Amino acid sequence: MLSRLKYDLTMAEAARGPGGARVDLLVVADMVQSGARALDVGCGDGELLRLLETRGVDGRGIELSREGVNECVAKGLAVVQGDADTDLADYPDDAFDFVILSQTLQATRQPRIVLEHMLRIGRHAIVSFPNFGHWNIRLQLLLGGHMPHTDNLPYAWYETPNIHFCSIKDFRQLCLLVGARMEEAVALNAWGRRMRLKMPWWFWNLFGEQAVFLLSRRG
């Protein structure tokens, strides 16, 4: 089920929410309970981990880039250098309450295996990703005849780290395939705002620029 908007944002606040945090990160953070243990896979410079820390979450991170890791550790965050594709296998079952993959799914080599590991390591998985079913992306391919560029996806096709794009519809199918239960889903529009009306899935797939899913293991 898609959640209803909890608060509305003005256009000026679109990219950054209260406290200056990225709205997609706030959406993710809202899904994590205080006191929980969370693993942020692909934690970048640690912005989400910091946000989670302020909310009483025991957060850990994995980050591929050396610069990102070193920046995080220098901030006092518990982050290891590693690769989502290869290193999740080293974590034991049920090690975390939440395993988060924020804007990283499309850059993994094996998204399905990564998602399966997330659901194994954590009781819940939270995945946010850019929706390749968005109307703007469809139009660029349909009418422009070129690989889409957006503010969120600025790379040229030959240098993009994003190798496994999917639409909201595609991701739902992957969830069904790996036996994940969709507990909550939130779509963000082109300004990074939560979309407010309750709508059918095809609508989100067309108008949501980003999506955030809260998943859990079935059974």
Added chain:
Amino acid sequence: MVGTAATIDLADRRREADQPHSLTVRFGMSNPLRLDAGVDFAPMQIAYQTYGTLNPERSNAILVCHALTGDQHVVNTHPVTGKPGWWETMVGPGRPIDTERYFVICANVVGGCMGSSGPASTNPATGMPWGLDFPVITVRDMVRAQAMLLDHLGIESLFAVTGGSMGGMQVLQWAASYPQRVFAALPIAGATRHSAQNIAFHEVGRQAVMADPDWRAGRYFAEGTNPRRGLAVARMAAHITYLSDAALHRKFGRRFQDRDNPTFSFDADFQVESYLRHQGITFVERFDANSYLYLTRAMDYFDLAADYEGVVANAFRGAPTRFCVISFTSDWLFPTAESRAIVHALNAAGARVSFAEITTDKGHDAFLLDEPELFAIVRGFLDGAAKARGLRGSR
């Protein structure tokens, strides 16, 4: 080589081993050090240095574990060489290990030659240095001895333990042996075991020492000789492993030493040869050859998994300690893969761990050198841990 100068050196060495320029504590016959070799060793002496002030809660102590050829003189002038301490870049007022916030302790390891009991110390039974009669010691023995020192100092729980190389091994052993006494652990350029390649290098060094006729089966003190050449060669070979191809090339290239052309002889034509010879010569002035044998052996025997059913993770299961593991890209002696193995084990054990690999061309020795990224990470990690421990003055 043998003569008045060497004799004076040996006398100085014996004095530094028995009555060092350091704080010392002696543990008597009633309080022996139980060694892995199955010996209860007593009496035992530990020589140590401290920097900074222990807070009233006794919660701000950081134990620094030194490397193979290091000692307890972290940030003071070395009593033998007159040189600055070995970690002045890392430890001191305002440094990442800030002696204005933390109480820093460093003890000479058991088996060393700077005042803790070792083969150069006097065997009370004979009145002569122990030599090869000294029992073989392990990294775990070193850590046990350090724990005895902390008991003596009344420090129940360390805020942090850190060290590089063999120091990193001790850090891991600390977290495994005394998890409740270690709040934060920072092993740098370490490993959970000594690799076959590293054992092989150590064996070359030991054979160089033992091949020196002046070694006299370890009885050189009694016979008034000093196996300088053997120990110097051992140091030269080892020193190469602490550097990297890139660092050697950057520092020396193929440049000649004080000459424009090769001499067509076996003089030190190249700068790198001259440098290595200097490293060898200066090392024998401050280090005991038998100590070198014992400490390299201790590192060789180190294999944390062996004590925990072959699974390193078992060593850390349930440990409350927070870890920060650091490696260097150009370190081929303790390569990043070794640190990654530590991290895998800690993850598998559910420990709180950070891991950073630092880009440098300086090789294994990078942990001793000016590496701003290393300092930023150590500082950040300790700040975060200090906050979690509620140390006063935490930012």
